[in-house]
Amino acid sequence: MSSRRTFIESAITVAALAGASPLLGMARPRVSDRPKNLRPIPVVTPDVKDLPFTIENGVKVFQLTAEPVKRKIAPWKTIDCWGFNGSCPGPTIQVTQGDHVRIVLENHLPESTAIHWHGLEIPYAMDGMPYLSQKPISPGSRLAYEFTVHQNGTFFYHSHSPMQQMMGMLGLFILHPPRAHAPTVDHDFGIVLQEWAVLPNNTVPNTANMEWNWLTFNGAVSPMTTPLVVRLGSRVRIRFVNIGMDHHPIHLHGHTFVVTGTEAGRQPETVWGPANTVLIGVAQARDIEFVANNPGEWMLHCHMPHHNMNAMSDLLGDRMMMTAETEDKRALSQMQTLADRVGFEHVHHAPIAPGANQVPGFPQDAFMDMGMDEAVAKPENNGLPRNWSAMMMGMMTLVRVLPPDLYERVVPPAAVHSSHHHEGGAE
Numbered sequence: 001m002s003s004r005r006t007f008i009e010s011a012i013t014v015a016a017l018a019g020a021s022p023l024l025g026m027a028r029p030r031v032s033d034r035p036k037n038l039r040p041i042p043v044v045t046p047d048v049k050d051l052p053f054t055i056e057n058g059v060k061v062f063q064l065t066a067e068p069v070k071r072k073i074a075p076w077k078t079i080d081c082w083g084f085n086g087s088c089p090g091p092t093i094q095v096t097q098g099d100h101v102r103i104v105l106e107n108h109l110p111e112s113t114a115i116h117w118h119g120l121e122i123p124y125a126m127d128g129m130p131y132l133s134q135k136p137i138s139p140g141s142r143l144a145y146e147f148t149v150h151q152n153g154t155f156f157y158h159s160h161s162p163m164q165q166m167m168g169m170l171g172l173f174i175l176h177p178p179r180a181h182a183p184t185v186d187h188d189f190g191i192v193l194q195e196w197a198v199l200p201n202n203t204v205p206n207t208a209n210m211e212w213n214w215l216t217f218n219g220a221v222s223p224m225t226t227p228l229v230v231r232l233g234s235r236v237r238i239r240f241v242n243i244g245m246d247h248h249p250i251h252l253h254g255h256t257f258v259v260t261g262t263e264a265g266r267q268p269e270t271v272w273g274p275a276n277t278v279l280i281g282v283a284q285a286r287d288i289e290f291v292a293n294n295p296g297e298w299m300l301h302c303h304m305p306h307h308n309m310n311a312m313s314d315l316l317g318d319r320m321m322m323t324a325e326t327e328d329k330r331a332l333s334q335m336q337t338l339a340d341r342v343g344f345e346h347v348h349h350a351p352i353a354p355g356a357n358q359v360p361g362f363p364q365d366a367f368m369d370m371g372m373d374e375a376v377a378k379p380e381n382n383g384l385p386r387n388w389s390a391m392m393m394g395m396m397t398l399v400r401v402l403p404p405d406l407y408e409r410v411v412p413p414a415a416v417h418s419s420h421h422h423e424g425g426a427e
């Protein structure tokens with residue numbers, strides 16, 4: 001009984017937040033109207049584009065350019081990383097099992113490189129190992145990798161140079177099966193996990209460092225990550241890949257999922273045990289699937305506490321904040337001073353107690369809450385409550401489970417249509 005009440009209350013909350021009738025949130029989950037036995041839908045990688053391709057004599061041809069990239073990972077932080085085609089992580093490559101693929105790698109980096117196709121069972125000459133399977137690709141030159149894919153699942157590509165990896169040289173490589181796995185999914189998302197060590201007032205990651213102060217989903221820290229907006233009652237797949245230095249236990253609120261795939265492809269249904277946290281180890285991929293049957297704005301995040309934080313030192317600049325202010329009014333003005341440095345329209349901090357400074361341990365991070373809703377405004381954030389961004393940090397995003405009418409208000413039908421037919425996706 002209590003779980004049913006909770007369900008209804010959260011339904012009302014979602015509807016109320018978006019200014020709709022509470023009754024709408026109680027609508028019965030709608031079964032997918034997609035016909036069965038379809039080709040897979042393309043994977044959507046929020047905040048990362050797909051790599052387009054051309055067809056030449058039956059070969060899918062991709063142009064991949066390794067190059068320095070400026071990536072805005074937070075409203076107040078842009079880093080100088082390395083990636084591909086202006087993107088870090090690199091653009092998502094999507095092909096179908098059985099495709100013959102040619103990927104022309106052009107090197108615009110100041111040093112040599114090569115690309116490894118992680119987990120792909122392809123000829124040795126295509127393995128991307130400098131001095132072993134190929135000569136390094138020198139700056140200004142190019143090399144075509146060509147192979148037929150006979151696997152399906154969530155794979156990735158990366159430079160095999162460790163420090164180039166930690167500069168960001170990796171991307172998703174989705175191998176779709178010719179026909180969608182059953183049960184078919186209505187939403188399919190990809191998330192790349194990365195760690196960075198960027199000193200205050202610096203823009204270049206320190207690839208030799210062993211401590212990380214920025215942790216990103218698809219090249220952005222929360223609240224700059226773009227929420228995964230899904231329709232109530234739909235079946236959702238989320239694919240995670242990790243090529244960093246830490247393992248990340250990714251936790252989803254409000255739902256129970258099953259792990260349907262690893263970095264080597266689809267797992268048999270017999271091992272789909274229920275879970276709400278999945279550990280994405282280094283060099284691993286995990287696919288999770290669930291029915292989005294619980295309306296709400298659900299957190300999806302790494303559960304390592306330090307991976308749910310953002311570095312504030314760039315906001316502080318030369319004025320280190322050694323002690324927190326001791327009354328609400330002064331604390332708010334302290335936060336405003338920080339926020340003014342980056343032009344936030346408003347700041348927020350949760351109330352503190354009188355004499356807070358007398359309490360050992362004060363301040364912790366609930367003092368540092370800083371709402372920055374305007375700085376990260378985008379359609380996918382429409383309808384979220386004011387200051388929603390205040391506790392969103394690090395490796396974190398939202399899964400917004402919305403009743404159909406609200407879903408269509410946040411994700412206009414045109415956007416849904418194009419996400420199912422965009423050029424780089426599965427055919």
Ligand SMILES: [Cu+2]
Pocket residue numbers: 215246247248249302303304307395
């Ligand atoms: Cu983590």
